[in-house]
Structures are given as structure tokens and as C-alpha cells.
Amino acid sequence: MEKKENFFKVKHLYNRAGFGIAYPELEHLSRKNLHKSIKELFSNAQKITDLSTVDASQTRQQLLIQAGLNGKKDFSPEEKEQRQEIIRKISQKGRDLNIEWIQRMISTDTPLLEKMTLFWHGHFACRSGNPLFSQQLNNIQRKYALGSFKTLLIEVSKSPAMLQYLNNQQNRKNHPNENFARELMELFTIGRGNYTEQDIRESARAFTGWTYNKDGDFEFKPYIHDTGSKIFFGKTGNFDGEAIIDIILEKPATATFICRKLYTFFVSDTPNEAHIQELSSCFYDQQYDIAAVMKKMFEAEWFYSPENTGNKIKSPAELLVGLSREFFVTYNKPQVLIQLQSSLGQYLFNPPNVAGWPGGRSWIDSSSLMLRMKIPSLVLNDGLIDFNAKADPEEEALLAINRKPKIQKKSYINAEANWEKFLNTLPKNCSTADLAAFLLQPLPGSKIKSLTTNSSDLKKTAIEITSTPEYQLC
Amino acid sequence: MLTAAGTLVVPAFIKPFEALALDELTLYKNLVVVQLSGGNDGLNTVIPFGNDIYYQKRKNIAIKPQELIKLDDMQGLNPNLSALKEIYDQGWMSIINDVGYPNPDRSHFRSMDIWQTASDANQFLSTGWIGRYLDSNCQSCKFPYTAIEVDDSLSLAMKGKTKKGIALKDPAALFRNTNEPFFKEMMNNDKEHLDEDNLGYLYKTMIETSSSANYIQNTSKIYQDNFVYPSTGFASQLKTVAKFISSGLKTRVYYVSLSGFDTHVDQTPQQGRLLKQYAEGINAFLKDLKQNNKLDDTLVLTFSEFGRRVEQNASNGTDHGTANNMFLFGGKLKKQGIYNAAPNLQDLEAGDLKYQVDFRQVYGTILDKWLDVNNAQILNQRFNTLNFI
Structure with a gap:
């Protein structure tokens, strides 16, 4: 009986924390203590391998040629052909990257890591016409998938893909662009109802100067950064972007917001506030350690309760x-x-x-x-x-x-x-x-x-x- | 929990075309949404030839006054839209200039999202405007086939929270799929699975799909379509819609699309080819409906996710812009021809047109006056209506 019950639990764990499990492995793990299976998932996840389909120098080269051609007034037929060829190649690279990742998920021996990456891929949702940027962001989401949420958030915020997608390149002193600041709070950290429009305006000023350069690396440009005093969440100071992120993370509502999303992704479409609160206190107390909160989730008895098994629509x-x-x-x-x-x-x-x-x-x-x-x-x-x-x-x-x-x-x-x-x-x-x-x-x-x-x-x-x-x- | 199953019993209204009372047939006013994907260049579609700025800004791609189809002293149609000339002259067409929304987004995906969900520029909705109309559960929109998209997959516009439209390219193919022995066996209703949980939802969706497929196929197959359409993919989508409308399908909203309008490079031949397909398809569609006495019950709405910049680019194309024109077609238009003034090419915002009409006013007008629901309920705020219907 014990074994049969464990069989069902391990299968559930591997469905949610990964992408399923083969029969012999399931058979093997269901003889062991469930905690051991959970531990093993996490120790496997330490083996991190980047996606690498997109070659940085080749892509930079192509984009450079394209930028050069874009500046021209008239095109020769050869230039026109060259331009179209580059557009095709770049778009093909984007598809290759997609295929590399989905094939990785199909064959991976670190299923929890890829599943977490998939979660962050949807949480920090981003589109980029530049496959190199997409690859960088995906690798950030994998590298910190089970690390510190704070580091993950900062790295994502500094990624060219996100800076470009949410218009932070246009966010300058005296000409703030609020797009990034708004989504940072609405979608990435604390959620609607926990901040004011003034908080958005003030924090946008703190992120001025966060840009990327033509090599696709983050660059802080002091001369377009607004060094003036800002009032954010009732505090006054000369905040920069990282200071703003610290203040947002001080709010327990941020931990709750992230945990509610983790819950709906890994546990159930129907949020159970008591369970979310359990996770959220753990997440907050453990300084936003993602692995800690995920362990807590998989160890929870309610994770394996009948209403939370076999009732989630697969993406x-x-x-x-x-x-x-x-x-x-x-x-x-x-x-x-x-x-x-x-x-x-x-x-x-x-x-x-x-x-x-x-x-x-x-x-x-x-x-x-x-x-x-x-x-x-x-x-x-x-x-x-x-x-x-x-x-x-x-x-x-x-x-x-x-x-x-x-x-x-x-x-x-x-x-x-x-x-x-x-x-x-x-x-x-x-x-x-x-x-x-x-x-x-x-x-x-x-x-x-x-x-x-x-x-x-x-x-x-x-x-x-x-x-x-x-x-x-x- | 079994009430859900109760609404699934369809056969009562699967009766032959002739058996339907006349009023039953005309009760259903239809809306046909035509999406032009990629951002159609409105300024080279309805050309403001009376304004010199147009010719100054578009040296290589402007349409010459002698080539275009003049509608008044200011605007004329792209010559590739010649098939719309007789439609326009019949009073079956209305052009609304400068339609857009505040803080326009120039990304295809985001702007299409905004148009399909009818959201504000900084708001993210996961339901579409037609989907929310289905959710409203009004008298005439309660069937699973109330909204049909002629395609293999369903657009966000057609997805509500509890109800969704149905996507099908070919009614016979869907019918065949849902009537395969294995699926039939799965659908064979033993009522065991019709709970409110996700499994119940899946079974309910499957059974509704099957009953809709049967209804659509059985209703439309008795209708003989003899009108000749151009042999393009776009025209064949419209032909399918005409067949559905003329056979008396109780569907209220149809959705079709034509893509390829993102003309950054060498715009003229590319856009011309697409506009020709569009105009010839619409021409055949409207005449077919007229012949079947359905034109008065039909309203066609055409939109694109954005217009393009006023000034052409260096590649004889145009880049992403903002406000754009929308077209309406039908036999019962209140204001025929050009609805409002031509775009102001002088008063621009960073090189882009300023919108005069919010697209949600157009949707709101259709919801209020054509689909008989209060637009505030669907659009989350009240929009003033226009007078085209």
C-alpha cells in the first residue's frame, strides 16, 4: 500500500516539477522515501548548461551590417538582397533557439531546472527580434532559476532583451519612460493595488541610465541618470535602480505575489490563500531563496492532496x-x-x-x-x-x-x-x-x-x- | 452539474433550411470582422490626394491623382481597390478615418493584442472583445457556435472567460474529425465527466465542439453555393462565411483575416497585390449576400493593428505608425461613403497621425446597435457611439 501511494506521489511530483518520469525510475523511486526523491531533483538541478545556438559574434556582425544598410537612402539590388538575407537568417536563428530549448526539455536530465526556467520564461515574459538577446535572457532565467529571486530580478532587469522590450533605452533624465518601472511592479514583483502612479513615476527616474551597448552588454550611463531625490513607497532618497528593487523586496506583498504565481503554475488554478501564505512566509524569511520555497511546496502534504493531483491542464x-x-x-x-x-x-x-x-x-x-x-x-x-x-x-x-x-x-x-x-x-x-x-x-x-x-x-x-x-x- | 449537459442537446434545431420560419432567419444580424495583419498602410489605401503634404512625404510611393479612384476632392481609393468602386457607389461602404487609441503601441503583437482585447494601451486583458460578448450570455449569443473564425486556430479576440468562439476552416473536415470512431466513443455521453472541474470542462468543450460541428455541417451542406469567387485564400474564407450566413446558421460573429501588410520594403507591388485580393473578395462576398437577401443583415468591419508613418522610409516602404482608417460594409449603413474628415497631415505627433476616433467607439457602436448588448458591459467602460448604423 505504502509503495502504491508513493508511486502515485512520485509520479505527481515528476509531472509538476518536471515533464514526467519513465517507468523504471518511477518504480525505483517509489521504493524510497519521498523526501529523497525531492532532494535528488534539487541536487540534479545544480548542473546548469546554457543554451548556445546563437553565436554572439556572428549575430553582432549581422546586426552591424543591417544597421549600416538601414542608414542608407538608396539600395543597390545586391544590398537589398543582402538585407533580406540577414533578416531571414536572424529569424531562422530565433527558430533554432526555440528548437534547442524544447529539445533540451525533451531530453534533459535536469527536469526541475528546465521547468523552473519555463516558469520564469512566462513570468518575465519578453519578446525580442534579436535572438542573441533572447538567448541571454533565457540563460539568466536558467542560471538563477533556483537561486536568489533578487539576483534573478536584477539580472533580468539589466538584460538587453528586457531593457529593449520595456523601452528602458528611452528612459532618460528629464525624459522618463515609465514602461519598465510599471511592469516591474505590476507584473514582476508586487502586483496591482500595492503602489501608486507616483511610485511608478519616481522609480522610473531611478532606472534612467540603465541601458545596453551595441555589443549587447549592460551599461550604466551616468550622464542620462537622474541623480535627484526620489520619493518611493514613502521613503525619500537618491535611489538608483537596485535601491528601488531592495525597497520592493522589503514588502512581504512581493513574496506573496510571486508565491501565488508559483502556486498557480505548479499546484492548482484555484489559489488556496492559506497555502500561498505558508509559501510566502517561507520565501520572505529565507531572503527570497527560490529553492527554499520550492522545497517547501514539494514537501507540503497539500501538494499531494486529491484536489491538487490530476486536475491541472497541461500547458x-x-x-x-x-x-x-x-x-x-x-x-x-x-x-x-x-x-x-x-x-x-x-x-x-x-x-x-x-x-x-x-x-x-x-x-x-x-x-x-x-x-x-x-x-x-x-x-x-x-x-x-x-x-x-x-x-x-x-x-x-x-x-x-x-x-x-x-x-x-x-x-x-x-x-x-x-x-x-x-x-x-x-x-x-x-x-x-x-x-x-x-x-x-x-x-x-x-x-x-x-x-x-x-x-x-x-x-x-x-x-x-x-x-x-x-x-x-x- | 448536469445542467451544463442539458444545454448540449442540439438536435431540436437541426431542421432543413426551408422549415425555418422567415423571421427566424432574419433574426440573426451578422457581424463579419476582417483583420488585415501586419499594419496596412491606410494612407496608400484611401489616398489623401488633395493634400500636397502627402506627395511631399512620399516621393517614391505616392499614388498619382490620375491613377487613383476619386471619392471626393480630398480622398481616393488605391487603384487596386477598383472592385470596391461599385460597392462604394451602391452605398454599401463607409470609411472612417483616423481610428486609433491613446498612447499607441508600435509593436505588431502588442497593438494587435490591444485591438483584439479592446484594452487600454497599458492594460493586459486575457479575453477578447468578442469573447466577452459571448460571456455576456445575451439572448442571441448563447450557442457555442455564436462566433466562428474561419481558420485552424482561434484568435484572442474570440476567447472569453467562460465561452469561446469556434475555429474551423472547413466544416466538413471538422465534422469528419469529431465523427471519427475513437472521438465518438470518447464523447458518447455517460454524464460521468460533466463536473465543474477541469476534466469536466474538457469533456464539455469536446461535446460542444462535436455538436457544433454536426449542426454547422448539417445546416450548411444543404445550401447550394453557386456564386463565383476569385480563387484566393481570402476569398475562400469569405465564401465559407457567405455559405454559413445564407444557409441560416445562427451564428452572429464571423472572423477572417488576410496577412502580409508589413510593407517596410518595396511597398507598392506588395500592398497592391493584397489590396486587390481584399477588394475582389469583398466585392464577391457582398454581391453573393445581396443575391441571397442577406446583405441588410450583415455588417462587415475591417481593421488593421496600426497604420503606417506619414513619411515613407528609404526602402520605398513605410514603417509602423499609429491611427488608420477602418472600413464598414453592409446594406443598411446609415452614413454611407466617407464618414469623417480626411487625416490631418500637418498636425502630427512625432511624424504620426493623431487619432480622432477611438476604435472602441466603433466596437461600442456595433455592440450597442447591431449585437444588442450594452457596450459598457463588454468594453469595461462606456464608449460613445457613432452614427454609421
């Missing part, structure tokens, strides 16, 4: 990564991963706005649900794709360059599941009912039961089970 990233991990899927044409993300409504590195993806039930509408239920049979059976993603608005310029309208051809998904490997991970005498119980987090209802009693074919059952509404939940 498209969780669904795609989980499925691909589970069945050891190889994508021979990885671009299809972008098409899938986009069709499902979560194109990584391209959040809808600075507030990130709303999540929960907003992932589901009639078309996205039909597609979600169809994807397993496409991916696992190399099916024919007969849907098209919407063009991303930021790619309109690229569309406009291509004279010929894109012919939408149907194509095969060109992916291979490693069935032999998958089936080998299953225990001997695994029944289709056992398989369903392993693949699903919600307890199998009568629908699932009738699916499994009618079949003894494990492969067929696996495809059917992953095509159910139940599989959308974790």
Missing part, C-alpha cells in the same frame, strides 16, 4: 515535451515543433505580451482541444498534418518580403517514437490497464476502463490513452 509545452519524453520521440524535421507550439497557443520566446501566457482553461478552445487530442496519433504514428498555425504578427515583415504567397502543403510530421525502448521500460506482464494508470494522472474512469478492457495491444492502447481528455491533465 502546450508540458504536453509536447511530456509526450515526446515519454515515448523517446525523434523529430527528423524539428521545425514541426514550432508549428505545434504555435497551433497550440504557446510559441516559446513569443509570449502574447509582457503578462505572459494566461494559462489554465485559456489553453483550451474547441480547435486547440481537438488538436491536442490528435497530436499523439500524429507524433506517435507519423501522421499527416492538415492544419496551419497563424502567422505570428512579428513575422509579417518576412511574409511581406516573400513575393509568392506561401503554399500551404500538407506534410507528414516526420517524427519517430522509439516503441521498442518504450515497451522495454514497462514491467513484464504490464496490462493495458496498468499502462493507462501509468500514463494518466487522473484516476481512470469508466471510459478509460472500457478502452483498456477491449484491448490487449499496448501500443494501440498507449496511442488511445494519450489521445483522451484525461491525458490533457497532470
